[in-house]
Amino acid sequence: MSLILLLTQQMSLYMVIVYLVSKTPLFKLFTEAATRLPHKIYIYFIFSSFCIMATYFGEQTNDAIANTRAMGAVLGGLLGGPITGFLVGLTGGLHRYSMGGFTDLACAISTTLEGLSAGLFSYYLRRIGQQELIYSPLMVCIITFIAEIMQMLVIVSVAKPFDDAWLLVQQIALPMLVINSIGAALFMSIIRDQKAMYDKMSSVFSTQSLRIAERSVGILSTGFNEESCMQVVKIVKQETQVGAVAITDTEKLLAFCGIGDDHHIAGTPISSQLTQDAIEQDKVMFADGVNMPYSCSISNDCRLGSCLVIPLRSDAEVIGTIKLYEPKKKLFLNINRSLGEGLGRLLSNQILYGRFAAQQNLLTQAELKLLQAQVNPHFLFNALNTIAAIIRRDPNTARQLIQNLSQFLRINLKRTTGLVTLADELEHIDSYLTIEKARFIDKLTVIIEIPDNLLHFKLPAFTLQPIIENAVKHGTSNMLEPGVITVRGEQLADASIRLSVTDNAGLYQPKAQSEGLGMNIVDKRIQNMFGSQFGVAIDFKPGDYTKVNIHLPILEANV
Numbered sequence: 189m190s191l192i193l194l195l196t197q198q199m200s201l202y203m204v205i206v207y208l209v210s211k212t213p214l215f216k217l218f219t220e221a222a223t224r225l226p227h228k229i230y231i232y233f234i235f236s237s238f239c240i241m242a243t244y245f246g247e248q249t250n251d252a253i254a255n256t257r258a259m260g261a262v263l264g265g266l267l268g269g270p271i272t273g274f275l276v277g278l279t280g281g282l283h284r285y286s287m288g289g290f291t292d293l294a295c296a297i298s299t300t301l302e303g304l305s306a307g308l309f310s311y312y313l314r315r316i317g318q319q320e321l322i323y324s325p326l327m328v329c330i331i332t333f334i335a336e337i338m339q340m341l342v343i344v345s346v347a348k349p350f351d352d353a354w355l356l357v358q359q360i361a362l363p364m365l366v367i368n369s370i371g372a373a374l375f376m377s378i379i380r381d382q383k384a385m386y387d388k389m390s391s392v393f394s395t396q397s398l399r400i401a402e403r404s405v406g407i408l409s410t411g412f413n414e415e416s417c418m419q420v421v422k423i424v425k426q427e428t429q430v431g432a433v434a435i436t437d438t439e440k441l442l443a444f445c446g447i448g449d450d451h452h453i454a455g456t457p458i459s460s461q462l463t464q465d466a467i468e469q470d471k472v473m474f475a476d477g478v479n480m481p482y483s484c485s486i487s488n489d490c491r492l493g494s495c496l497v498i499p500l501r502s503d504a505e506v507i508g509t510i511k512l513y514e515p516k517k518k519l520f521l522n523i524n525r526s527l528g529e530g531l532g533r534l535l536s537n538q539i540l541y542g543r544f545a546a547q548q549n550l551l552t553q554a555e556l557k558l559l560q561a562q563v564n565p566h567f568l569f570n571a572l573n574t575i576a577a578i579i580r581r582d583p584n585t586a587r588q589l590i591q592n593l594s595q596f597l598r599i600n601l602k603r604t605t606g607l608v609t610l611a612d613e614l615e616h617i618d619s620y621l622t623i624e625k626a627r628f629i630d631k632l633t634v635i636i637e638i639p640d641n642l643l644h645f646k647l648p649a650f651t652l653q654p655i656i657e658n659a660v661k662h663g664t665s666n667m668l669e670p671g672v673i674t675v676r677g678e679q680l681a682d683a684s685i686r687l688s689v690t691d692n693a694g695l696y697q698p699k700a701q702s703e704g705l706g707m708n709i710v711d712k713r714i715q716n717m718f719g720s721q722f723g724v725a726i727d728f729k730p731g732d733y734t735k736v737n738i739h740l741p742i743l744e745a746n747v
Contacts, residue, residue: 191254192363194247198256199371201245202238206378228272232279235264239280239299243287250352252291254360257284258339258368261299262332263375265306266322273310277303291356294346298339305338306331323380329373336365400427400531408535412507414454417443424510424531431492432513435535438467438506447515451487459485463509466497470506472532473497477516491515498532510535568593574627585626592622607743610677610687611643617653617675624660631670632660638677638687645685646743648713655689655724655736658707663693663734679742684722687738696726696734707736714740 238260246255257280265273280303281296309331313321321327340357347353403423407416417435421443425433432446436458444452458464462482466473475482477493484490493516500508510532571593579586596619614636621634656673664671674690711724718741727735 191247191249191360192367195254195256195363195367198242198245199259199367199374202241202256202259202371203374203378206375228268231264231268232272232275235260235268235276236279238263239276240283243280243284249359250356251289252356252360253284253287253289253295254364256364256368256371257295257299258302258332258336258364259372259375261303262306262328262335262368262372265303265308266310266328266331266376267379268307268310269314270304270307270311273303273305273307274300275303277301290349290352291343291347294343294353295339297346298342301338301342302335305335323376323383325373325377325380328376329369332372333365333369336361336368339364400424400534403427404535412437412442414442418445418454420535421445421510424512428512430512431515431518434511434513435500435508436463436511437508442508446513448484448487448490448492448513451484451490456486460495460497461485462495463497463511466499466509467506470499470501472499493517500532500535568597570627571623574623578626589623589626592619595619596623606649607646608649609643610638610645610647613647613649613652614638614643617656620653620656628665628671631667632664633670633672635672635674637674639679642677642679642685644744645740647685647687647740648710648717651710651714651738651740652687652689654710655707655738659689659691659693659734659736663691663695666695667693683742685740685742687740688735689738690733690735692733694728694730694732694734696728696730698726698728710738714738 239257242255242257242260243253246253246257261273261277261280264276268276277300281299284299285292285296310319310322313319340361344350344353344357347356400423404420407419421433421435422445424430425445430446432444432448432452434444434452435442438458440457441452441454443454458467462473462475465471474480474496475494482493482495484492492513494514496512497509498511499506500510571589575586575589575593578589596616625632625634652675656675659673660671664673672692674688676688676690678686680686707724715723722739722741725737725739727737
């Protein structure tokens with residue numbers, strides 16, 4: 189009984205040490221499922237130390253030492269694997285051998301085997317995908333119990349004389365079996381609890397980050413302004429439950445939500461030195477109100493007591509900050525610090541994407557204006573020449589052509605880079621084709637074969653007109669015989685639409701950029717809007733036909 193009490197005291201000392209260590213960041217390494225080399229080295233030193241300490245603190249019994257050394261060897265093997273377990277057991281065993289006694293060799297062998305066998309069992313559990321059992325206190329208790337039985341068998345087999353070895357085993361077997369098994373189980377229980385806490389915190393962190401990302405996606409892409417920033421700070425405040433959230437640019441407060449919103453007003457200049465330092469140094473700044481004092485720069489009565497300031501970047505340039513606050517009576521949680529820094533990266537990426545999208549939109553508008561500038565002068569020149577040619581012999585037709593020209597130009601001026609219905613697009617090309625038909629008299633026939641059920645679908649403005657102009661300019665206008673242009677539309681089985689413009693000239697030449705500026709811009713705009721699976725494709729047979737296929741998704745007019 190006295191031996192059990194002594195070993196229990198020794199085990200209790202270890203548990204106190206383990207509990208204290210569990211409060212340090214290093215303890216987190218014990219909870220890692222995937223053991224890497226630095227992790228294994230750390231485990232080796234920790235549990236080798238436990239083995240050595242257990243030997244020193246052990247109880248002398250009949251020229252032998254009753255101890256809790258098996259705990260270190262078994263836990264080292266379970267957490268570190270076979271090689272680490274072998275080295276931990278070998279280190280503990282050699283230290284025990286250096287202290288002498290008739291069981292020195294037996295203890296050295298048994299301790300090495302305990303570490304190795306526990307490591308092999310850990311390796312087996314990982315191979316079959318049951319690594320969570322490593323952290324089961326009951327499983328650890330059973331493994332340690334078996335390891336101690338193995339130690340007793342080694343002592344009886346190796347230690348000489350046999351009678352002394354057998355007497356020793358009778359005295360120490362029960363205490364060491366019970367205390368080492370319970371101690372190892374308690375140690376693993378602490379590790380398991382810490383692992384569960386880390387997993388829960390990681391889960392909470394990931395869930396919060398995903399919810400914030402999901403709710404805020406696309407908001408800042410509309411612009412980095414007071415309206416969009418206010419939406420974001422409300423979302424962050426709701427999800428993190430911090431005291432307050434703010435977003436600034438480099439000069440003023442853009443949005444604020446939470447404690448202190450009565451005096452933190454959007455549009456006011458930045459007065460906080462902490463914020464200015466974060467912007468100037470491009471560095472996360474944290475004032476916890478204890479080690480680094482914090483006080484509101486606007487009001488002495490402000491209840492905010494700590495602040496985390498994270499720079500927001502666009503490329504390498506700091507364009508503002510996001511700030512998380514806590515009140516004076518509440519500590520700033522580490523998880524909120526980590527989350528805040530992650531939010532800074534998330535919002536920076538959204539701002540960068542928004543600027544990229546805005547630049548893409550400006551580029552698209554510029555390309556469209558270029559397309560309009562290319563179409564109008566050329567078409568206007570031909571149209572005026574046509575009207576001049578027929579105005580004396582057929583004034584009514586000339587008057588109608590002027591009206592068509594006026595309508596065509598009016599639509600060109602009013603249209604934007606957005607979407608229009610297929611019916612609107614056909615109305616636009618009808619004005620164009622009416623003038624072209626008058627120009628070529630009986631040499632141009634246009635056939636429109638588009639079902640009525642497709643007319644309400646949407647497509648980018650100026651999609652068909654440049655394609656039809658190409659068919660006239662580079663196709664039918666170069667023929668001696670009559671030219672025929674056919675415009676067709678059909679709904680495909682994959683919820684998409686295919687429009688086609690076919691001419692009977694067959695003069696298309698498959699050379700680089702031979703499609704012309706207009707066709708390239710149409711193709712690029714469609715792909716930018718809807719993806720690379722859509723766009724323009726050309727089918728042709730020299731001297732027979734040229735067919736331009738336009739593949740578009742189905743977009744209802746009310747979407």
